Amino acid sequence: MQFVVLTAIDESTYLTKSEIADFLVEHMDVFSHSKFEILRALDFALSKYPHQGGFVILAKESDKIRGALVICKTGMEVFMPEHVLLYMAVHHDFRRKGMGTRLLKEMRKMANGDIALHVEPQNPARALFEKADFKYSYFEMRTSN
Numbered sequence: 001m002q003f004v005v006l007t008a009i010d011e012s013t014y015l016t017k018s019e020i021a022d023f024l025v026e027h028m029d030v031f032s033h034s035k036f037e038i039l040r041a042l043d044f045a046l047s048k049y050p051h052q053g054g055f056v057i058l059a060k061e062s063d064k065i066r067g068a069l070v071i072c073k074t075g076m077e078v079f080m081p082e083h084v085l086l087y088m089a090v091h092h093d094f095r096r097k098g099m100g101t102r103l104l105k106e107m108r109k110m111a112n113g114d115i116a117l118h119v120e121p122q123n124p125a126r127a128l129f130e131k132a133d134f135k136y137s138y139f140e141m142r143t144s145n
């Protein structure tokens with residue numbers, strides 16, 4: 001398994017981003033967002049603008065994506081963690097084989113500073129994040145206009 005890190009300097013094409021987004025939509029199951037939303041997050045994570053940025057980690061085998069993780073910089077390290085883990089998925093055939101743990105280890109190598117994430121209580125990946133030392137720090141509340 002090869003781990004590939006994409007950043008703004010890689011100048012990822014729309015086709016690359018589309019392939020990543022398709023993978024995430026398919027393998028995040030009921031916890032996924034739309035392809036449009038994921039593409040917007042990829043644009044932000046791979047942006048060259050100083051107020052944006054982040055990185056993407058892909059686990060690839062035979063040039064096929066088997067796992068993917070998208071991290072965005074928050075730009076607000078004084079107030080909250082420096083990074084937010086927006087999306088993570090492992091191919092259905094590679095789950096429960098250590099791939100998620102390996103992706104998170106690669107993420108920690110790349111991220112300078114704290115990392116936050118949002119996970120639904122019923123998401124089975126929650127156990128993986130708890131095992132990787134993510135802690136609950138507050139309950140999130142939202143409103144819509």
